[in-house]
Amino acid sequence: SQQGEEDPQALSIQEGENATMNCSYKTSINNLQWYRQNSGRGLVHLILIRSNEREKHSGRLRVTLDTSKKSSSLLITASRAADTASYFCATDFNDYKLSFGAGTTVTVRA
């Protein structure tokens, strides 16, 4: 299966700490995306990294991509209570098929 797989499944951290989650996938990709989902809501796009990029930043988010290992990581720095959510990686299977993993649930404790 093409879909990404996030690790860990769940993560609990103290406010102010950094949170790191990983995504592994099986076949070559054009791009990899990260999304966030608050409980019971739709997914919100966070960041897209193309296969020829190694690192990308957006605010407190840092994404890396290692195509040789078929893996990506999402780092959230200086976490806040509002970062409590599930985080998903998604890989493009073909031009119109974006495949998602089961997500990492992040809980930020005050």
Place this chain on the structure above:
Amino acid sequence: ETGVTQTPRHLVMGMTNKKSLKCEQHLGHNAMYWYKQSAKKPLELMFVYNFKEQTENNSVPSRFSPECPNSSHLFLHLHTLQPEDSALYLCASSQGGATGELFFGEGSRLTVL
């Protein structure tokens, strides 16, 4: 406020009912998607429409029937569903398919009794 609107947000139906989920996007995108989200499972891509034409049908049972009358509207018609079909159904749209960002609606929470 999301540019993708889904109705209803919650739906409870019996196994013999017929109902429909509606999705509308106000973003001028050319592609629309239905995903199914069950607890602790990866999102499952169900259907993809590009310029109103269906480009993906991910082996979805025939009790789910999609309809895309134009690039802005997408429906999922439901009939004789099973309890295991209870899930959050998410609609999304994009410009340029999977090469770009997907914009999701808030989802329709379906419970089949």
